[in-house]
Amino acid sequence: MTFAHPHLLWLLLLPAVLIVADRARRLAVEAQSWPSIRRLWAGPRGLAPSRHGARQPRRWRLWLGLALLVVALARPQWGKIEERVFDQSREVLLALDLSRSMLAGDVKPTRLERARLLVESLLDRLKGERVGLLVFSGTAFLQCPLSPDYEVLREFLPALNPDYLPEGGTDYARLLKAALEAFSNEAGADRYLIVLSDGEALTDDWRAQLETVKQRGIRVITLGVGTEAGSVIPAKDGGFVKDERGAVVMSKLNPTTLKQLASATGGAYAEASGWLDLPALLQQTVERGRQGALLERKSVRLGERFQWFLAPALLLLLWSYWHEFPVTPKPRDFRRHGGAA
16 A cells, blocks of 8 residues: 555644543543542533543544544555556647737628637547647737647637737747747657638748748648738727828738748648638648557556545544533523522
């Protein structure tokens, strides 16, 4: 038998100290007892004469219950349990554009809402891949690290909006830098970066990182969310975004950067102005490259046996509380029978 937290076994000294202190108190009481005086013990059923002169009931249930509780807290373990574990060597990093232009309504209901729906459709079809979420505009931030647990990512999606990041605009250089840091260094893993954006890049600095992206084996799938006709951009004050001359800004889909990024990394580009089967697009990209295998392995762990000690500990403590602890006697009525007090 082993313990997950063996250092907690030092707490067994606590019941031992209490036993010694209780024993010393009993001896002191017995030494001061008067044999000719009848003693009563306040128990759960009221006052009753002590069966052993001045001796009080021993609290062995309390001490044993505390000792078993300490052993349960240390988490005793024995016996081997085999579990089947599935591990997907494919990593998918979703990059969501949160620039203010993503609030344009040329794609209903908005470009950002369409991007969210595409992400949801992908999560519903993935099985075992490690998926992460990166948000970007003028800066980039890893919101959810790569993990096979998609529920955390789903919780964050509804709260994402352009006010989530401190800088506006769209900087693909910072996006690629954050993506390179987010992917693991595991050998043999297939890596896919899915960018959902309207393509309005401010600079071409991102080209300097293309070689590193290709060396890491990252294939970029870009989705152009928007239309060539474009739409106005809602402003924070309720109006529309205007340029320095006071003219209303018309935001249009600019696929040039997205296409170049996908082509340079062996990925794919698709427009998402209409509904797009993103899981199928990812699968097509996977089939063109090396498909990450779904690995099955067996994991052996020790069985948790703390419940074998916790259950009797709780029972003993409840028994001790009911049987061993004295009660406060009820006040007596000293009025004389047949007359006023």
